[in-house]
Amino acid sequence: MATVHLKLGPADHGRPLSLDDYESADYEPGHKYEIIDGRLYTSPEANFAESMLENWLRRKLDRYSDDHPDVINYVAPKSRVFVHERQKATVPEPDITVYHDIPLDQDFRDLHWRDLNPILVVEVLVEGDEHKDLERNPGLYFDVPTVKEYWVLDGRDDPNEPTLIQHQRYGKRWVVREYPYGSTFATKLLPGFALLVDPRK
DSSP: OOOOOOOOOOOGGTOOHHHHHHHHHOSSSEEEEEETTTEEEEEEOHHHHHHHHHHHHHHHHHHHHOOOTTTEEESSSSSSOOOSSSSOOOOOOEEEESSOOOOTTOGGGGOGGOOOEEEEEEEEEEEOHIIIIIIIIHHHHHHSTTTTEEEEEEESSSSSSSSEEEEEEEEEEEEEEEOTTOOOEEESSSSSEEEEEOOOO
C-alpha cells in the first residue's frame, strides 16, 4: 500500500505534527518550515539581502575553521538542531550552525543532525520573522547545553549596515550584547576571531 504524505503549506502554521509526519510531508515551496514543540512553524524564505549577509558571515566562519580546526571543524549553511530537552519534537533550522567535534573521519552516512552538538548557532534577520529570531529562538537554543552562543545578524534597518547581536551563555541566562555596523566583534568562544561588522569587507 502506497504511503500517503501530508501536503503542507503556510496555512498549516501551528498545526500539531509528529516528527515522522513532519519529516515525510510534502511542502509548498517559497517558505521555510520547522517543527517547534510539536507544531509546524512557517516563515518566509530568505530574500537576496538576507542571503548576502548569510554568505558573508558563513565565509568568515569557514575561513576561521580552516585556520583553527581544533576550535571548530564544521560550519553548516543549513542544518537541523534537535532540542532534546523539549517534551515535544522541536527542531529549529538555523541559517548557520557551527560545530567543533564532528567526527569527519567517519562514514558521512553514519552522521545525523540529531546526534551532533553545535557550539554556535546564527540567524540572519532582514525581512523575516523577528519574533522567531529575537524572542522564540533564545529560549530554544538555551535548551541545547552545547550551544555556548547564539548570534543574530540584524539587517532590519539597513542590510548594508547590519548589527550583530550576541547571546552568550552565562550560568542560567544569556548575556546579550550588540555590535553595531563598523565595530569589531570578538569572542572567547573563537580565540583569534575578529569580525569587522561590515558585509562589504
